[in-house]
Amino acid sequence: MDILVSGAGMAGLSAAVNLGARGHRVTIVERSSHFRVNGSPIDVRGDAIEIVDKMGLLPQILAQRVDMTEQGQFVNGDGEVVARLPLEETSDSADDIEIAREDLARILADALPADATVIFQDSVSSLADNGDGVDVRFVSGREAGYDLVVGADGLHSAVRRLAFGPERDYIRHLGFYIAIADLPDEQPRADRVNPVYNYPEHMVSVMRYKDKALGVFLFRSDPIEYDYHDLDAQKQILADAFAGHSEWRIPALIEAARVDPELYFDSAAQIHMPAWHRGRVVLVGDAAHAASGLSGRGTSIAFTGTHILAEELENCAGDHATAFPRYETRQRPYADFAQHSIHGGAELVVPATWEAIHARNERIAAASR
Numbered sequence: 001m002d003i004l005v006s007g008a009g010m011a012g013l014s015a016a017v018n019l020g021a022r023g024h025r026v027t028i029v030e031r032s033s034h035f036r037v038n039g040s041p042i043d044v045r046g047d048a049i050e051i052v053d054k055m056g057l058l059p060q061i062l063a064q065r066v067d068m069t070e071q072g073q074f075v076n077g078d079g080e081v082v083a084r085l086p087l088e089e090t091s092d093s094a095d096d097i098e099i100a101r102e103d104l105a106r107i108l109a110d111a112l113p114a115d116a117t118v119i120f121q122d123s124v125s126s127l128a129d130n131g132d133g134v135d136v137r138f139v140s141g142r143e144a145g146y147d148l149v150v151g152a153d154g155l156h157s158a159v160r161r162l163a164f165g166p167e168r169d170y171i172r173h174l175g176f177y178i179a180i181a182d183l184p185d186e187q188p189r190a191d192r193v194n195p196v197y198n199y200p201e202h203m204v205s206v207m208r209y210k211d212k213a214l215g216v217f218l219f220r221s222d223p224i225e226y227d228y229h230d231l232d233a234q235k236q237i238l239a240d241a242f243a244g245h246s247e248w249r250i251p252a253l254i255e256a257a258r259v260d261p262e263l264y265f266d267s268a269a270q271i272h273m274p275a276w277h278r279g280r281v282v283l284v285g286d287a288a289h290a291a292s293g294l295s296g297r298g299t300s301i302a303f304t305g306t307h308i309l310a311e312e313l314e315n316c317a318g319d320h321a322t323a324f325p326r327y328e329t330r331q332r333p334y335a336d337f338a339q340h341s342i343h344g345g346a347e348l349v350v351p352a353t354w355e356a357i358h359a360r361n362e363r364i365a366a367a368s369r
């Protein structure tokens, strides 16, 4: 079949690899001008490990595994350490493989079938299911027909909006925002620590892995209206959220975010949908069931879902009307588990009051004594 995959994130690339391996001709359309490979290292865990093994990618992934034994240290406004975070508090699974987003994206992109087409800087603007296929119009004006369309375009999916209705019907805001900035000038540190500074409802930290460093920002907020495609607006929201705070390294880290052309900024949010398929259109990854970064499972469930989808299309000899519900039945438990695995995370990393910050630090300091 001719299959259009919208989005070249982990879900889109994994969908293309799995579908291509079963003989389908895959076109990927990605809104960005390149594979978006920045962001903090991500976990491949649980059943997703078996799936990347079936995809033939486990050796490459293991070879690029990152050792995340840097220790989280909570610091005060002067940078003095007030509590050291035991590793058990940051990793909830003994069997996870941590890998840099850029390395995982490269491994998946290298595994794309030779006849896969990747179109950058374009996006679906309309979809019409004509019964025998889907007529697609792109923002560029191009038009094409596909047997199936896979929406892998993330939390703010365009395919979901076009085929299932507005985002507000499905999104659950978890009450805070996250931003991740590259810190190209950060010096490596031999003591391998990741400092974390909190003031009420806010967190700023430096995360190191391999030879890289990232500035990570969290702040609590009600939903904010902004254009997801307007990076300058996102940088302004971030700067406003931390305005008036010059303690620790906040001004320098906000400045690093301001000059980062690839800054990652989004709400911590989940997507809950009663169905992930309609006609010849099906959703995978965050577009279908975002669990938020707090779950640490977004990429893993993107892998399970895309593998199951390709497998069910094969089991049903391409009959999407049978395969899509079967995909959904098998994938639901993974999505539900991930979406329920977030509790307590916000209280640990971005407490709401000074009392809660001190109580957390006390608890952690006592535990490590």
Ligand SMILES: Cc1cc2nc3c(=O)[nH]c(=O)nc-3n(C[C@H](O)[C@H](O)[C@H](O)COP(=O)(O)OP(=O)(O)OC[C@H]3O[C@@H](n4cnc5c(N)ncnc54)[C@H](O)[C@@H]3O)c2cc1C
Residues within 6 Å of the ligand: 006, 007, 008, 009, 010, 011, 012, 029, 030, 031, 032, 036, 037, 038, 039, 040, 041, 101, 122, 123, 124, 152, 153, 154, 155, 156, 157, 158, 159, 180, 264, 284, 285, 286, 287, 292, 293, 294, 296, 298, 299, 302
């Ligand atoms: C740049 C970036 C950095 C991230 N960093 C982190 C992180 O540090 N920690 C964390 O927990 N999670 C992070 N995530 C989210 C995490 O990667 C996902 O939760 C998980 O991997 C599932 O991926 P996905 O492919 O479903 O969604 P995403 O990773 O969001 O990928 C969606 C892809 O679709 C593209 N896209 C969006 N809209 C359109 C459109 N209309 N047409 C075509 N393409 C479109 C996007 O550019 C992106 O490449 C990041 C996502 C991105 C895009």
